[in-house]
Amino acid sequence: DKGRMKRTIIKDWKTRLSYFLQNSSNSNKRKSKKAGKNRQYFRPSPEEAQLWSEAFDELLANKYGLAAFRAFLKSEFCEENIEFWLACEDFKKTKSPQKLTSKAKKIYNDFIEKEAPKEINIDFQTKNMIAQNIQEATHTCFSVAQKRVYSLMENNSYPRFLESEFYQELCKKTPISRATHGT
Secondary structure (H helix, E strand, O other): OHHHHHHHHHHHHHHHHHHHHHHHHHHOHHHHHHHOOOOOOOOOOHHHHHHOOOOHHHHHHOHHHHHHHHHHHHHOOOOHHHHHHHHHHHHHOOOOHHHHHHHHHHHHHHHHOOOOOOOOOOOHHHHHHHHHHHHHOOOOOOHHHHHHHHHHHHHHHHHHHHHOHHHHHHHHOOOOOHHHHOO
């Protein structure tokens, strides 16, 4: 019974990860077509997955690692944290002042304001500071909140992710070699 439950959990993780990888690759299709390449994501080697345990930034910098972490946060009902952090990363790359203002308002509406659909857990003072800052949006108007959310993920969710069965499976199993499929 315990073995069946473990397989069900791992299967659920794989399904979630597949979903996030598919969405991640869909959002990159325009970039891929411009470059003339069709990107595919493969399961990382156990060694690559183990690198994620060395630093939180290693995990976030890897497409598969980020997708796995998102799936994990979704299973813990706190995916708004990584979504906010990613929205802030995208926001900081915005060049147009008009787009900066509209993105700032969208991030505020989605993550900061009271009763926001993906409200993040930050203190009242930070929320007020952001509300004032987005009136004249700059690339740093979410910096304090982003640092707090990053710290929350790094100190709470990340250690739990590293202890998760799904991550442990990535570190010990080797992917099926292509040579076994008959060439």
